[in-house]
Amino acid sequence: MFNNNNNNRIKTFTNIPTPFYFYDLDILDKTLDCIQRESGKHGYHVHYAIKANANTRIMEKIQSYGLGADCVSGNEILRSLETGYPAKKIVYAGVGKSDREIQIALDANIFCFNCESIPEIELINELASARNKMAKIAIRINPNVNANTHHYITTGIEENKFGINRWEFDDILETLKQCKHIELIGFHFHIGSQITDLSVFKGLCLRINEIQNWFEERQILVNHINVGGGFGVDYNEPDSNPIPDFETFFGIFKEFLQIRHNQSLHFELGRSIVAQCGSLISKVLYVKKGVNTKFAILDAGMTELLRPALYQAYHKIENLSSTGAPENYDVVGPICESSDCFGKSIRLPRTQRNDLIALRSTGAYGEAMASRYNLREIANSVFSDDLA
Numbered sequence: 160m161f162n163n164n165n166n167n168r169i170k171t172f173t174n175i176p177t178p179f180y181f182y183d184l185d186i187l188d189k190t191l192d193c194i195q196r197e198s199g200k201h202g203y204h205v206h207y208a209i210k211a212n213a214n215t216r217i218m219e220k221i222q223s224y225g226l227g228a229d230c231v232s233g234n235e236i237l238r239s240l241e242t243g244y245p246a247k248k249i250v251y252a253g254v255g256k257s258d259r260e261i262q263i264a265l266d267a268n269i270f271c272f273n274c275e276s277i278p279e280i281e282l283i284n285e286l287a288s289a290r291n292k293m294a295k296i297a298i299r300i301n302p303n304v305n306a307n308t309h310h311y312i313t314t315g316i317e318e319n320k321f322g323i324n325r326w327e328f329d330d331i332l333e334t335l336k337q338c339k340h341i342e343l344i345g346f347h348f349h350i351g352s353q354i355t356d357l358s359v360f361k362g363l364c365l366r367i368n369e370i371q372n373w374f375e376e377r378q379i380l381v382n383h384i385n386v387g388g389g390f391g392v393d394y395n396e397p398d399s400n401p402i403p404d405f406e407t408f409f410g411i412f413k414e415f416l417q418i419r420h421n422q423s424l425h426f427e428l429g430r431s432i433v434a435q436c437g438s439l440i441s442k443v444l445y446v447k448k449g450v451n452t453k454f455a456i457l458d459a460g461m462t463e464l465l466r467p468a469l470y471q472a473y474h475k476i477e478n479l480s481s482t483g484a485p486e487n488y489d490v491v492g493p494i495c496e497s498s499d500c501f502g503k504s505i506r507l508p509r510t511q512r513n514d515l516i517a518l519r520s521t522g523a524y525g526e527a528m529a530s531r532y533n534l535r536e537i538a539n540s541v542f543s544d545d546l547a
């Protein structure tokens with residue numbers, strides 16, 4: 160994206176106040192083309208996990224490819240409706256759905272609630288009953304599959320707060336019998352994020368097969384399976400691998416998941432759709448000598464990109480302005496927290512004040528996690544077609 164053919168783009172960046180989020184719509188289009196083609200081969204349904212990036216233009220573009228929305232709050236449901244996602248393609252998960260949020264979803268007639276506990280199912284039943292409606296739900300099952308990813312972004316093992324565990328299945332069936340305004344239409348799974356070891360998804364498929372058998376023995380059939388998201392991206396080499404290998408990803412489910420007759424298969428992809436189209440563009444404020452190191456202090460920090468401070472995530476760092484001899488820098492932000500650091504001993508061409516720095520692969524969980532800590536302004540977003 161920022162290779163030598165693209166010097167003109169770097170020149171146009173020079174006139175834009177930093178920091179800002181830059182989105183390459185060409186990469187987003189190519190990613191969506193690929194998803195449409197590869198999921199279409201098998202008739203799979205893909206919902207965009209909008210918590211990854213709820214920027215309106217990004218959401219509208221993804222919607223234009225026919226994807227549905229995966230929401231984790233009432234406001235995300237409202238934003239999805241505003242940006243054109245049909246209610247019948249909206250799914251809604253979350254361990255702490257409030258009364259107001261459930262009402263929003265019921266009033267909108269969304270496709271499916273992904274329910275995470277028995278008391279939640281009981282509340283949805285009560286609120287649906289008051290509206291004289293049937294609420295369609297899937298139970299989010301904790302399949303106890305380890306995603307082999309950072310423990311803060313693992314969600315599918317029993318000690319996590321997410322989902323319903325196997326030892327609760329009998330109680331769930333009892334609850335569903337009591338709840339006359341609930342219709343069970345699916346089984347939902349989501350085991351974690353940034354999963355690059357694809358054998359994890361094979362393990363998930365095999366576990367889902369067992370779980371389906373258990374329910375089938377009890378005469379419970381559902382019309383869809385939702386396997387969640389979590390497909391990872393290449394943060395080390397975004398230019399070599401700008402588009403995740405969706406052919407292999409969907410192929411694993413085709414090969415290992417036993418889908419019943421007339422059952423549809425749904426995915427909730429976030430990061431793998433939007434990560435690589437985004438970069439955070441920042442300027443060097445100062446280069447400061449440390450004890451055994453040099454600090455490159457940027458005008459962007461954890462307020463614009465939280466992932467490194469939150470779970471030691473790595474984003475590739477590039478100096479767009481310099482071609483000098485390489486040196487090591489600790490690249491840090493201006494925020495008053497020691498964890499406000501983007502990388503230690505990063506090799507960059509000789510760096511000085513006012514150089515433009517790109518933090519790559521920030522399209523997912525970048526802008527979406529921005530905060531106003533230290534009373535900073537929320538950074539602007541700039542799209543590749545704005546610069547044409």
Ligand SMILES: *Cc1c(COP(=O)(O)O)cnc(C)c1O
Binds near residue numbers: 231351389
């Ligand atoms: C966050 C989330 C996703 C998307 O995860 P990615 O790793 O971004 O693909 C999907 N489903 C649920 C329920 C989520 O919470």
